[in-house]
Structures are given as structure tokens and as C-alpha cells.
Amino acid sequence: MNAIKNTNRSITLNRREFLESCGKAAFALALPSFGKPQSANAQQPQPRRPVIAEDRFGRMFPSLPPFAEPSQQLRQALVEIGKPGGLMDAKDALDEGPVQLIVNLDLSKNNPNNPNHTAGVTFFGQFIDHDMTFDLASRLGQPVDPERSPNLRTPGFDLDAVYGGGPIADRELYQPSGRGRFQPGVKFKVENGGRFEDLPRSRDGAAVIADPRNDENLMIAGLHVAFLSFHNRLVDLLESRPKFIAASARRGNAPDVYREARRLMTWHYQWMIVHEFLP
Known part of the structure; x- marks a missing residue:
């Protein structure tokens, strides 16, 4: 905030008004030369674009005025x-x-x-939201600048709410498959002791997953387990395919079963969003 004081009153300018006043002053100074031929190399002013950092939240329409003042x-x-x-x-x-x-x-x-969607679409939408946003800094009822709020998820459909930091950074989520002939694939831990598959849990019952919000209810927990199981099935499938192993050998690389399984599952996930969820 910039304050301009005179003998009678104090005038407070916000950031937008201050920049507008600077722009008007600059225009007034340039007015005598207005209309003169410009050089061919003169740069045209470019429209201002909002910059949103990948690890921060932001506004979709930063120049749009609020619907109403508080x-x-x-x-x-x-x-x-x-x-x-x-x-x-x-x-x-x-x-x-x-x-x-x-x-x-x-x-x-x-x-x-809704005649066009099943009830499960609601929970899949919640799953997608958890894959794109995770805010631990903001508090309900307290206004906060979104551009200063850290986002712990990547702003893309890449399943980082499932994979976390990967088998090195978040090794507690994973276990080796033990089946690979060259480089064993990496699987997720899945609880199989009950009647149905469940999220892996600690002794106190807390889910051992990359995003704790995916244990908020049975539906979202079941979706998370489905993705864990799908990845594990892809690992088994790739390790049983000699062509995949041979193709990696021809490229001079050890077969990275984990990375290939993650890529295939992410593609399926993105296909579901485009063809099933968004329409």
C-alpha cells in the first residue's frame, strides 16, 4: 500500500490504482511524441499474462473483478x-x-x-481432485492469497496421489515383485488378509498411502485400492512378456518394469477422464 498525505487528508492507493496512476503519468510524458513515426524495431507492448507456479495455487481469471465485495x-x-x-x-x-x-x-x-451418470462418478471426481490439489496451509474461514498457498500435488493427471515420490522417496508404499529376471518390478503393498482387498495399514489402522484423504470413505478407498491392484497386475504382465524384455535389451537398457507400468496406468487413467468423466 502506498499512502499520499497532504495537509487535509490521507489518501490510500491500492496496488492497481498506484500502477494505473503511474501509467497515466507515463502516458502524459509521452504525449508530445504521440503520432510521430515509430522505428521498425520498436517493440509492441505485450498483454500481461498471469504466472502460476506449479507448486502454488492461483486464479483462473485473475483480472476478473469479484462478484461482490465482502x-x-x-x-x-x-x-x-x-x-x-x-x-x-x-x-x-x-x-x-x-x-x-x-x-x-x-x-x-x-x-x-442424474440419468447420464452413476453415483460412482462423484467419488471418481473426488479422486481426481485429490490427484491435482492438496493444501495443508489454508484454514477455513481465514482469507488467504491463493498464489501464496503451496500445492502439494502436481497440477496434472499423473496419479502422484497414488505413486507419491516413487519407490525410492516413499519406499514404505512399495515392495519388490521378486519375479523379474533382470530388474524386478516394483509393486504396491495391498492388504489381502480380509474378504476384500484393502489399503495397506499400520498397526493403528491408518492407511499407508501417498494421500491420506483417499481413505476418507469406503468408496474413495476402494478406488485407490483398484489403482494399486491395477499397477501390480501390469507389473506381472510386463514381467511375463519376453518381447518387452527383449526390446529393452536392444536399446541397451535394463527393463524398467515400474516405470512402464506407471506409464500404462496413467494413460488408462487419463483416457477415463477424457472419455468417461468429462463428457
């Missing part, structure tokens, strides 16, 4: 929208319980099912 009236309007009986309330019969609300469609006439 005020008590605005807060009260938002409370009215979200309160029971408000605009966002579907007025479901919550006293009937979650099972009946799912199986008895007559109880959700104001909140009908």
Missing part, C-alpha cells in the same frame, strides 16, 4: 441460501435414512438421480 449483507444472503428450507435445500426426507433415500426414488422427487 459485507455483512452478503454473508447473510449466503446464509439464507444455504439454510434448511433455503434455495439449496432439496427438502429430502432425511428422517427416512440414507438407504431409503437411495433405493426409494419417491423420497427424492426434488433431488432426482
Whole structure:
């Protein structure tokens, strides 16, 4: 903030107003030469582009003004929208319980099912969100500059919420396959002691995974296990393919089963997003 004081009052300029005033002053100084021929080598001003660091959050439209300035009236309007009986309330019969609300469609006439998507799409969307964003610094109810908020996930569909830092940085997630003839592939640890596969867990029951949010509910945990199991199946498949081993040998490389399995699973994941989730 820049303050300009005179004898009568103090005027405070924000950053945008300060830059605008500087621009107007520069334009006034350049006005006498306005209209004169410019040299062929004169550079044209380029539009300003917002810079978003990969390890930070940002704004999609940084130049777009806010919908409304914060005020008590605005807060009260938002409370009215979200309160029971408000605009966002579907007025479901919550006293009937979650099972009946799912199986008895007559109880959700104001909140009908989506005819084009199954309920699992919601949880896959949550899985995708966990793959792109992870903010441990911000706190609810406290305004924060997104460009100063660190993002612990990479802003791309690369499954780093599953793979973490890889078998060297996060070795507690992995175990060797023990089947490779040249370089054993690396598999994820998966709990198989119960009736169904489960996330690997410590003695206190905490999930040993790259992103703890993927154990928030049974559906998201099941999705995470499915990706762990798919990677392990790809490792088995690659280790049983002589052509893959031979092709690596011809290139003079030891077959990197882990990297190839990760690439194949990431491709399948991205295909699902483009062809199943986004449409």
C-alpha cells in the first residue's frame, strides 16, 4: 500500500490504482511524441499474462473483478441460501435414512438421480481432485492469497496421489515383485488378509498411502485400492512378456518394469477422464 498525505487528508492507493496512476503519468510524458513515426524495431507492448507456479495455487481469471465485495449483507444472503428450507435445500426426507433415500426414488422427487451418470462418478471426481490439489496451509474461514498457498500435488493427471515420490522417496508404499529376471518390478503393498482387498495399514489402522484423504470413505478407498491392484497386475504382465524384455535389451537398457507400468496406468487413467468423466 502506498499512502499520499497532504495537509487535509490521507489518501490510500491500492496496488492497481498506484500502477494505473503511474501509467497515466507515463502516458502524459509521452504525449508530445504521440503520432510521430515509430522505428521498425520498436517493440509492441505485450498483454500481461498471469504466472502460476506449479507448486502454488492461483486464479483462473485473475483480472476478473469479484462478484461482490465482502459485507455483512452478503454473508447473510449466503446464509439464507444455504439454510434448511433455503434455495439449496432439496427438502429430502432425511428422517427416512440414507438407504431409503437411495433405493426409494419417491423420497427424492426434488433431488432426482442424474440419468447420464452413476453415483460412482462423484467419488471418481473426488479422486481426481485429490490427484491435482492438496493444501495443508489454508484454514477455513481465514482469507488467504491463493498464489501464496503451496500445492502439494502436481497440477496434472499423473496419479502422484497414488505413486507419491516413487519407490525410492516413499519406499514404505512399495515392495519388490521378486519375479523379474533382470530388474524386478516394483509393486504396491495391498492388504489381502480380509474378504476384500484393502489399503495397506499400520498397526493403528491408518492407511499407508501417498494421500491420506483417499481413505476418507469406503468408496474413495476402494478406488485407490483398484489403482494399486491395477499397477501390480501390469507389473506381472510386463514381467511375463519376453518381447518387452527383449526390446529393452536392444536399446541397451535394463527393463524398467515400474516405470512402464506407471506409464500404462496413467494413460488408462487419463483416457477415463477424457472419455468417461468429462463428457
